[in-house]
């Protein structure tokens with residue numbers, strides 16, 4: 212599954228792909244906001260698009276088996292310091 216992305220924002224962004232493995236999207240969002248809590252053992256990162264600078268573009272290819280995934284950005288917001296996923300930059304994706 213190839214994907215292309217253009218960063219039209221003012222900060223760096225990425226598209227990390229995580230397999231949910233029973234986690235809800237809200238639980239993953241909470242784990243992303245507090246990575247020191249050890250919740251990273253509950254999900255598996257499968258790659259994705261590395262961070263790209265504002266005004267640039269990139270692409271990635273992923274071969275994902277059927278399942279539930281989250282596409283999210285873990286770059287930290289320049290003002291609040293929170294990961295972008297914790298601010299809403301997270302999307303559930305189901306592969307059938």
Ligand SMILES: [Cu+2]
Nearest residue numbers: 224284286295
């Ligand atoms: Cu971002």
